[in-house]
Amino acid sequence: MTIFDNVFPLGFGTNRLPIKSASDEEGIEKSANLIADAIRAGVEFIDVTNTYSRGKAMDAVKRAFEIYKPIDGVTVKMRLSADKTAADAYNTAESILKQLGISHAKYFYFWSVFTYEEYLQTLKPGGVFEGALRLKKEGIIDNICFSTHAIPNDIVKMLESRNFDAVTISMNLLNSFSFNDVLRTADDLDIGVAVMNPLGGGIIPKNPEYFSFAKGSDDRDVPEAALRYVLAHKPIQIALSGISSHEELQRNLEAVSMEVEEKDEERLNRVNVSISGLENFCVGCNYCSGCPVDIPVMAIMRCRNNLQFKPADQNYAFLPEYVQQNIYVCGKIEQDFSVLFEDTVNPCIKCGKCEHNCTQHLNIIDAVADTYKRAEYSNWSRQDRINKLKEIIDNTPDNTIGIYPSGITSSTIRRFYEDNIEQFKCKIVSFDSNPSVWGSDDNGIMVYSPDDILDVHPDVIIITSYKFKNEIYENIKKYESYGIKIVKLSDDNELPWLL
Ligand code: SF4
Ligand code: SF4
Known part of the structure; x- marks a missing residue:
């Protein structure tokens, strides 16, 4: 029951x-x-x-x-x-x-x-x-x-x-x-x-x-x-x-x-x-566990199953195929297994233990190497994200950081910053084109209309939308001439922080 x-x-x-x-x-x-x-x-x-x-x-x-x-x-x-x-x-x-x-x-x-x-x-x-x-x-x-x-x-x-x-x-x-x-x-x-x-x-x-x-x-x-x-x-x-x-x-x-x-x-x-008979297909049995350098082999191999198919998510259809694939490999490793590489240097010592135990006889060592290459191309690692946020955010108390738009990616960034760098001392606000959220409190962050950007006058606005980042930038780039720095959280080769 x-x-x-x-x-x-x-x-x-x-x-x-x-x-x-x-x-x-x-x-x-x-x-x-x-x-x-x-x-x-x-x-x-x-x-x-x-x-x-x-x-x-x-x-x-x-x-x-x-x-x-x-x-x-x-x-x-x-x-x-x-x-x-x-x-x-x-x-x-x-x-x-x-x-x-x-x-x-x-x-x-x-x-x-x-x-x-x-x-x-x-x-x-x-x-x-x-x-x-x-x-x-x-x-x-x-x-x-x-x-x-x-x-x-x-x-x-x-x-x-x-x-x-x-x-x-x-x-x-x-x-x-x-x-x-x-x-x-x-x-x-x-x-x-x-x-x-x-x-x-x-x-x-x-x-x-x-x-x-x-x-x-x-x-x-x-x-x-x-x-x-x-x-x-x-x-x-x-x-x-x-x-x-x-x-x-x-x-x-x-x-x-x-x-x-x-x-x-x-x-x-x-x-x-x-399914067991599929070639080149990781079935998730996890017999490859116990990597001496803690590479999450099963997570990597499971997500690499996606490389056998043409990318299908319309949300990312605007990207080059290599980047879409990286979303399906690295992005999925993060989404489905909560794993983010610490940095993009492949630590594999090629001991062969994982391949020896793999029930599907998969070519794991090469696959791991390729995955780290993809991670490097995409700046997909904790260290890359730390570097990026440190570069963008001046966390002094009299500074104001604007995040555009409001919502879940904004709170994810905030959490990442506080978990990996330090507590926020500067003021954070967000901007959103959706009138229904203006004036609301988005997890402790006040949400403003884009028309308020000059009044609020943040030192920097971080565009967190992955899909609409260029469109948003075009709409608000005029504020750069008022001394407001505008940066996109992700460049075109990079991956969304949240799928
Ligand atoms: S070959 Fe590489 S990935 Fe496989 S167990 Fe050894 S170190 Fe880990
Ligand atoms: S042993 Fe092979 S098939 Fe099983 S989870 Fe590991 S990589 Fe996948």
Whole structure:
């Protein structure tokens, strides 16, 4: 018995709604109708937060509730980088519920817990776990859950703490083997499991030939087969799909609802045999662990699986292919395994231990060398980031630093600076073109309109948007002539700090 028993197996992910910009009223309305239709069709789990779909996903969900009917199967998400205390957790939940126009939700989420250590911080007296318990006690939320890209061992430890009713993990045909222990533990402890990225962030539908082995006689196409493969794992009860059109909604509904002849066990056996037989493919078994110089071999090799496919994420389609690949290798190592190289010098001593133990006989030594080369090209290391921030930020008390735009990347930079360099002494403000956040407090940082730049007059403005950095620069470069330095956080060869 888990909290997801009898919940409809398709969850609605709201990060791919057809909304072009924060002011795209037509897109918001279209999205609201899409979500309303999903609820009408039986969907009971909506994954939403305020940064999704250009910051407008919550508006679309609220409108869907008005169009059809409200449901309480929504994720109320708290981010550990921003919410530190019981009061933060409580206030964040109240504010999200207010934005959604409801007073109660089934799922309160610790969103993107990176490591077991980070989770332990939440248990301190006065910490966010206390806030979550208070919300539960007062009947504002029903269940405490977490979503995570932490390494499987850490996820297992979090599950074993028995503090959570459900977990959302990122699992698909590309990485399913590494979650065996996670799924077993969740099953043993009756913890619900939902899966995000069941289609590998678009890689699977974009490479149907490569993944054709997943398709059985019941499946009309590879995405359908991939969704059914995820749900064939008994502990997984919900597959979250980012939906952007009625066609996608319909296909996904059919994929999870249609009767199929092949039994779940048979499907898993059939597909898993093919995954094990893939050439040049890391299955995540981790027999390569124990590198004498602590190279995270499995993380590197798992993410390098992505090099076999054409990059699929439209968000990065504007970049040269080599940079897109680096996002899929280095960026994913950071996102999925919380690993950032300390510097870009390859420490491999070529002892051969990893290759000797690799069940797939992979050419690990060369792959590690190539990964460090990619990291060097991308300035992807802790030391590179420290150097960059030291160069940009003059942390003296009478200085003001502007960050453009507000939001999650800004808080990530702030945390990185304080964890790796020193506490901020200078004043930090942020600027954002979205009028709905002007005058708000973004985790202790006041958000201003770009029209206020001259009045606020920061010494430097750091453009943190990866995709729109050039566009933002063009809009605000005129302030350079007033003595305001404007820098982009990432150059064109570099990677986004957050994917
Ligand atoms: S060959 Fe290199 S990566 Fe492999 S175990 Fe030895 S030092 Fe580590
Ligand atoms: S042993 Fe080989 S297949 Fe297994 S995780 Fe390591 S690199 Fe991947």
